[in-house]
Amino acid sequence: MKKMLLLFVLLSGGWMILTAQDHTEWKYTHPAPQPNNLRKIKMADAQNWYAVGQYGTFMKTTDAGASWYFHNENGRHQNAAKMIGQAWDIWRFSDGTLISTGEFGYIGRSVNGGVTFDSVGIGMAPTSQRGQSIWFADQNTGYISFGAPSGSAGTILKTTDGGLTWSVVNTSSTTAFYSIAGIDAQTIYVASFGGAIYKTNDGGATWSSSNSTVGAGTYGLAFIDVNTGFASGGTGFVSKTTDGGTTWTAVNTPQTNWSLFQIRIIAPNEIYAVGAPDVLYKTTDQGATWIPLNIMPVSGPVSTLIWYSMDKFGSVMLLSGDFGVVAKSTDGGASWSSNHTQYSTQIMFDIDYVPGTTKIWAVGRQYSSGTGQRNIFYSSDMGSTWQPRDLGVVSELYSICWLNENVGYVSGTNSKVLKTTDGGNTWNLLTQPHTSNYTLQVVDFVNESTGWVFVNFGTVSGGNIFKTTDGGTTWTQQTFAQNGGIYSANMVDANTGYFSLNSSGRPIYKTTDGGTTWTAVTTPITGIIKDIKVFDANNLIISGSSGTVRLAKSTDGGATWTNINLPVTIDVNSIDFINMNLGYVSGNTTTVIAKTTDGGATWDFQNMRIAALTKVFVTAGDTAFVTGTYTSIRRYTSSVIPVELVSFTATVTGSEVTLSWSTATEKNNQGFAVERKSGNGEFTEIAFVKGNGTTTGISRYTFTDIHGKSGRYDYRLKQQDFDGTYRYYDLAEEVIIGAPQEYSLEQNYPNPFNPSTEIRFSVKEPGRVTVRVYDMQGSLVKVLLDDFAEAGYHSINFDASGLASGTYVYMLNTAGVSLSRKMVLIK
Incomplete structure (x- = not known):
């Protein structure tokens, strides 16, 4: 039985935000800073870096990666659910203006450091094509290459006003374009899907082509000068031209079967090829030989992490790749580090909190390599930080249920059920409900003795429901007429509960005698009923991932239903409500989270922009969590980061x-x-x-x-x-x-003044200092200072309340130095 309410207390104290996440109140707490792939990274200098990637991701740091600011609004909305495709490239001008490009013919331009991007060039590239690469000759003239994912069509756009407007440049090619590079505003090269490289010497008016010898998928392209350039592509191929692109010759290829997505030229004899999961390739002789620079490991248990982009400024080298990882080297690539935190790249299935505490637990698919299973995660600070726990069993964990601060249960594949009686410090494997290996989709206990597990992804002879009345020591199989895989279940108490089958067009089933008998309850949902939220014997809400009706509620135990309209079409796979009015729904691949505070009459919704969502869980009021792919856990707390x-x-x-x-x-x-x-x-x-x-x-x-x-x-x-x-x-x-390098006496402020003013001065070395005020006849009016002063910057106040209007002189004397200035008193 899932808990209904949690009192969430924030303890006072100082803290610093290390990842500022804009345009959403759902913040990643794992991984950190975020899990989406990063296709391109650019350095403005050693401190300021920019990256773009999957699902409209834009990231930047101003402190060399110690903290990141990011959002997922760098792209064009694909549909009413506000999904955004991948951003593929970014360009930064010296004045800070950013140009980005990506899926659905998108070009974005930002003049506020990436906080917002304005769509420009709308309609110039078809929405069926994605912007692959950007190259600018100067602040005004630039080019972007586009290509259809299938490789069948492409477009080149050109701007002459810094990206405000764009026009089509025709190459007469019908293939998709990948990387684009140039020598100047007139001489441009673009690599194509089929392996051809196109060149223009007149700013795109006419084009010629040559074979890169790389083959299909020429992803990287860069030039040293007007004659010498490199191209890279699939299975580690690199080719070189020394005649301005007229001919291309394969060079000694790095020993890799991975695609090389980028050629980055730092200097004529410092060139890098990027793409292999664990190696960055470097040549110091323009491709005659390649030096492998080992990259892994840089962050967590990432077994196959593809790198897409690199950049270098001074001694700092950067790589960006899968799962949002940015790797940094300051010793020429000999060693790498990252502040990315990610304990697994698998998917989370369920999340629950420990009543009366700020502890949260999440479970999911076990990590396939490395030490430990990493199929259960633990947080002691209400989800702000996470640590993996190793339960010592081989199982994908699908469900977790906490009864109190000591007792909790988890269930998963291989018919595994585990129990803790000490708040999660230790977990003990219970007797298996069945000797065969089934997936226990749901574990639900109503007290320390009585609980159920429900089997999905298979039909168990005799029934898919198992009940215990002794805390899991023994299990009894419960039968019902319409057996099959069970997707969702929710028990109210020892007598009353509901479950749904993993098939479309089926009713939900209700028991009032602890599962001895189950009665079919007809619902308006025709698709698979993915989740059931039960408040008591009469009040419940159900959801489905398909069909005309995808959310419905009942106040009479399912005798009658009220359909609830959603703000957009959502493949609902999880719901959670505090009560019949306040709750959340999440979509699986639509990745939408919607919230209502009036029982579904109105909604607020956001797209999480990740591969998939699995579970939404609300603790209290405005605090909720959602889990998904890449072991992602996001937290919604509207008042945490105003x-x-x-x-x-x-x-x-x-x-x-x-x-x-x-x-x-x-x-x-x-x-x-x-x-x-x-x-x-x-x-x-x-x-x-x-x-x-x-x-x-x-x-x-x-x-x-x-x-x-x-x-x-x-x-x-x-x-x-x-x-x-x-x-x-x-x-x-x-x-x-630092200490002043000279003695100085600054102009008083304010000047003119009435009745007082500030006089500032600096002392190069410690010693005796006098500051005196004289009238224009040379008579001493006042001694402001006559004392020892340390080296440094000083200020004193002059109150002229008892003096007449006029011009006065103030004089500094110290160490043989005499300085003076005039000031005006006006009453």
């Missing part, structure tokens, strides 16, 4: 520290307390910058700290909501204000 901080940087000018930060979105944001500390001291608030409340647009903030002392300082922002909740964002690096 502000998406995109960047936070500091610039030092003399004694002034200018802090700059920006947000992608804000919700209920009162503002930011700016805090500073020196050395091992405590943080103190030095200013408060008002926020923008609630906004979906990007907001930029600055604050200049003029405290004037040399030293090493740390800064942080305390973002505060109107309801009093807050969270901290730390500046990534320490700020150093």
Whole structure:
């Protein structure tokens, strides 16, 4: 029996967001930062990187991968469910403008660092084709190659205004185009599906072709100069031209059977070929020989991780590939690291929480290689972080059920049922309900003694239901007339429960005597009933993945039904509700999550943009989880991250520290307390910058700290909501204000002034310092300072309340240096 309610308490304390996820309130908590393949990565410098990939993924970092900002809105909506295809390439201009391309003829242009992309060139490339590659000669002139996935058609588009508008460049070819590269705005090369490479010397007006010798699937293309270039493709082929593409010759091929998706030329004698799962190939003699640079392992148990793209800036090399992994090397490829966290690449099937705690458990398919099964995951912080547990059994786990903080059960393939009585520290294998190996799709206990397991993907002679009344020590098989695989079940108590069969056009079945007898209950759903949510003997909601009706509810135990309309067509495979009004539905391959707070009269929905979703689970109010492929676990908590901080940087000018930060979105944001500390001291608030409340647009903030002392300082922002909740964002690096290189006396501020003003000065070396004020006749008016001063930046206040309007001179004397300036008092 699944729990209905969880009291979710957030403990106060500081924390820092390492992955800001925009345009969705469903945040990845595993893997981190996200699991979608990354087709291209680009470096602006050693700190700022950009990547694009599967399902409209856009990622960027401003701190060399320590933290990432990303979203899945870099693409064109494919359908009403708002699915977005893959983004294949990205280009960055020196002014920060981004151009991206991908599925369904998409071209996106961003002028705000990737927070949003505007679709441009709409209709110029057919939606049946995907943008494969981008190349720009300068800020204005660029080209994008498109191709149909089947390889049967392609398009080349050209822009002369920095990507605002695009036009078709005709090559007379009927094949798909892959990589595109150029020498200048007029000389362009494009590789095709069939292996031909097309060239233009007049900006696309006319084209000639030659054979790359790579064969079908020429994916990579790059040039050293007007004569020398390289192409790469399937099964490790690389070819080279030394006559501007007129002829191509196969070079010594890297020893790999994998496709080489990219040729990256860093310098004439530093060229890389990318694509093999565990090796990056490098040549220092333009292809005569290739040096294999071992990549694996860089992150978690990823046995076959294909790399699609690489880039290099200075000594920093990057690779991007499957499962969203970005690998980094700073020693020429001798070693690699990644901050990607992923314990398995399989699929999760179920998720549940431990009552009275903040512990969450999720189960799924076992990992096929490496140590440990990794078919069960554990979180002690309400899903913020996860760790795998090894139960020591070979089984795909389909279901998990917690009764209290100590007792829980899991079930799966090979007729396995396991039990814990110590909160999950240890798990014990129970007596198998059946001696044959069946898939126990659902385990459901109503108390520590009484529970059931339900068999799917097969028919068990005598019945697919097994019941225990002694906590799993022994099992009794229960029969019913219409036997078969059982997809979903939900028991209310020791007497009442429901289940559905894994076949279309079937009723659900209800028992009121603990499973001794089961009665068919007709429903309006004609497809397979994938999930049943039961609140009591009378109130329940059911869902199906196909048919006209896909969601329905009953308030009389199934005697009558009310159809519930969904916001879009969803292949519903999981539902969970707090009550008859508040709940969620998830689609399998449509990957839609929809939420209602009024029993289905209205809905909010988002597309999760991943391969598949398996289970949605709501704990309380606005806290819910959804599981899926790549062991993905996403959490919805609308109040956890009201502000998406995109960047936070500091610039030092003399004694002034200018802090700059920006947000992608804000919700209920009162503002930011700016805090500073020196050395091992405590943080103190030095200013408060008002926020923008609630906004979906990007907001930029600055604050200049003029405290004037040399030293090493740390800064942080305390973002505060109107309801009093807050969270901290730390500046990534320490700020150093060095000693002045000379003596200086700055102009007072304000000037003119009334009645007081600030005078700032810097002292190169420690010593005695005097600051005096004189009138225009040379008479001393006031001594502001006559004391020892440390080397550094200083300021003093001059109060002229007792003086008449006029011009005054202030003078600094120290170490034989005399400096003076004028100031004006106006009353």
